[in-house]
Every structure is written in C-alpha cells, then in structure tokens.
Amino acid sequence: MSNINQVLQDRILVLDGAMGTMLQRYNFSEEDFRGERFKDYPSPLKGNNDLLSLTQPQAIAEVHRKYFEAGADIVETNTFSGTTIGMADYDMEDLVYELNFESAKIAKKVADEFTAANPDKPRFIAGSIGPTNRTASLSPDVNRPEFRAVTFEELRVAYKQQVEALIDGGVDLLLVETVFDTLNAKAALFAIEEVKEERGIDIPVMVSGTITDASGRTLSGQTVEAFLTSISHIPLLSVGFNCALGADQLQPYLRRLANETEFFTSAHPNAGLPNAFGEYDQTPAQMQVLIENYLKDGLINIIGGCCGTTPEHITAIAEVASKYKPRKIEVSE
Numbered sequence: 001m002s003n004i005n006q007v008l009q010d011r012i013l014v015l016d017g018a019m020g021t022m023l024q025r026y027n028f029s030e031e032d033f034r035g036e037r038f039k040d041y042p043s044p045l046k047g048n049n050d051l052l053s054l055t056q057p058q059a060i061a062e063v064h065r066k067y068f069e070a071g072a073d074i075v076e077t078n079t080f081s082g083t084t085i086g087m088a089d090y091d092m093e094d095l096v097y098e099l100n101f102e103s104a105k106i107a108k109k110v111a112d113e114f115t116a117a118n119p120d121k122p123r124f125i126a127g128s129i130g131p132t133n134r135t136a137s138l139s140p141d142v143n144r145p146e147f148r149a150v151t152f153e154e155l156r157v158a159y160k161q162q163v164e165a166l167i168d169g170g171v172d173l174l175l176v177e178t179v180f181d182t183l184n185a186k187a188a189l190f191a192i193e194e195v196k197e198e199r200g201i202d203i204p205v206m207v208s209g210t211i212t213d214a215s216g217r218t219l220s221g222q223t224v225e226a227f228l229t230s231i232s233h234i235p236l237l238s239v240g241f242n243c244a245l246g247a248d249q250l251q252p253y254l255r256r257l258a259n260e261t262e263f264f265t266s267a268h269p270n271a272g273l274p275n276a277f278g279e280y281d282q283t284p285a286q287m288q289v290l291i292e293n294y295l296k297d298g299l300i301n302i303i304g305g306c307c308g309t310t311p312e313h314i315t316a317i318a319e320v321a322s323k324y325k326p327r328k329i330e331v332s333e
Helices: 002-011 019-024 030-034 049-055 059-069 086-089 095-118 152-169 182-199 224-231 245-259 285-294 311-321
Strands: 074-076 124-127 175-180 207-208 239-244 262-272
Touching: 019 049, 030 049, 049 059, 049 095, 049 207, 059 074, 059 095, 059 311, 074 095, 074 175, 086 095, 086 152, 086 207, 095 124, 095 152, 124 152, 152 175, 152 182, 152 239, 175 182, 175 239, 182 224, 182 239, 207 262, 224 245, 239 245, 245 262, 262 285, 285 311
Parallel strands: 074 124, 124 175, 175 207, 207 239, 239 262
Antiparallel strands: none
16 A cells, blocks of 8 residues: 555645535435435435435446546545444444445445556545534534533544444544534544554544635634644644635635645645535646646645536646646655
8 A cells, every 4th residue: 555645745635525415416315325225214315425325336446446546546435424423313323334345335436446447546535524513612502602512521422433344344544524612623633543553553534624704714713824733743744724615715824724734735625615506616737727826836735626616627727737746745764
C-alpha cells in the first residue's frame, strides 16, 4: 500500500464529490431504503443514506466507482451520519457498527479494483466522520444558554464506535469533516487517538471544518486561526475546509489556513451557493476556473467537492489539479 504522505509530496490528490447529490439521482423510495431486511421496521427510513450501504450496496459501490473513474484518488465512505447520535433519528443505534463496517468494505473493494488496474495511481478510502446533529458548545434552546443537548463524553463514546468499525472495515485514513463545532471535532479526535493507542496503530487523520458565513467563522464562533489552534495538538495528515460556501467564497479562508499550518491542506467546497430551491447551479467548468485560483496560489494538497458536486465536477477538478504542483510543506522525519 502506498504511503499517502509520500504521494502528497508529489502531486495534488483529488477527493470525491457529494454522495447525497448522487443518491438523489436514484430517486429511492421508502421501500428501496428498507429493502427486504427492514421492510417491517417501525420507523420511517427514507432519507437515511447511510442505511443504503446495507439495503442498496450496489448503488453505493456504483457511486464510488463513478468518482474513481472521474479521477478521484480518495473516496469517502457512506458514513456521514454513522454514529449512535445520528442514527437515533431512525431508531437504528444498534446498527452503527455494521453500517460503518459494511460501508468501508464496499468502498475498499472498489478502490482495490482501481489500484490493481493502475498500481501507479493508488486509490485511498477515507472514513467519513460527520459532525452529528448535536453541538457540544452551543445551546439549542435560546432561553437556556447553559443547556447542552450532548456531552463531550457522549460524543467520544459514539465516535469511538464509529472509528473502530471504519478501521475494521479497511479504511486507509479518517476524515473528521464538516466541523461546525470544534468541541465535537475534539471529541472525535480524542476517540481516534484512543483507538490508535489501544490498537497500537497509526492511521492518517484529515480534519475539515466549515465556515458558515461571510464572518469567516465556524458556527461555534471560531476564526480560521482559532480553529487551527484548537486541533493542532493532534498529528494530523491535513486540515482544511468543506461545505457551506462555494469555491470563490472559501478562497480567502484557505489562504489564511495555508499560511498558518504545517499540515497538508484540503478543500472540498460546494458547487456554489444553493439557489431558492436548495439546488446547486455551478457547472463543472465554472468550478474548475475557481479551483484553479487555489492551485495557482499554491494553497492546496487535497481538493474535491461537497454539496452539489458530481463526477463531472470531479473530472474537471482532477484535470486542472494535474497541471499544478502541490503546496509545499516541510516534512519532519
């Protein structure tokens, strides 16, 4: 297995695009989400995309395959909501280990096919670890500012289970992504370090925050520099930003990040901002032009797409990324 650190020295790596955007194309019904196994399940299951790794595994494999064909070096597992906290919405907390394990296996199998076909371009699997739908540092109740819907310890336990299952399923790295509350991310990183120590392993970790608006802060109020400081005690493979903003809005924050960190940098922006219908209008060609500005400035080591991006977007991004050198960092031996 190629060492991703070494590959990152040589070229910019391309991350995949949106899983949800691709799954919408299948137009799966409630019955499709349930499959045979969950046909009598008491809760509604439509919208539980992570469950499709069990009930529609061929569709998940097909999405991964399309992104690899488009030029992605790294695809993310279909596990964005794969914690007991996320699965509580569907009364499926008991399935969390299986969901993560099977999602990792599906992605790994497709990656191995592509690596075997072209050993000079190794493909990697990133275990996708989402932020959950709770926040550890903000109150969801405006009348009770001291209230918290989740504790650090509850997050740590939930993330630990997810991490163990992803590693068992064969992921090459872990991606703590769409971080809107750094305390949630710290719980995930704490859980990862715990698993690494218990198992005596070292697995690369990517962290990707999300800047929520033009103030240039995360939802929990941190600036780029504060976010970076909060997570830099962990030996990370990369740090970056995804979601919330399109490529053009994200650029100034990426520049600040690239100037401040000794880690590799990543970005997977949305295809512009959503329109009135919640859809993303930015074409692959438009996105390619904006991404090229990052590359000209030497800001990036890993580049991909978030909401609204498709294999067509990733093809355009991979094409332009191949023309540029990656951002240089000093690697300590």
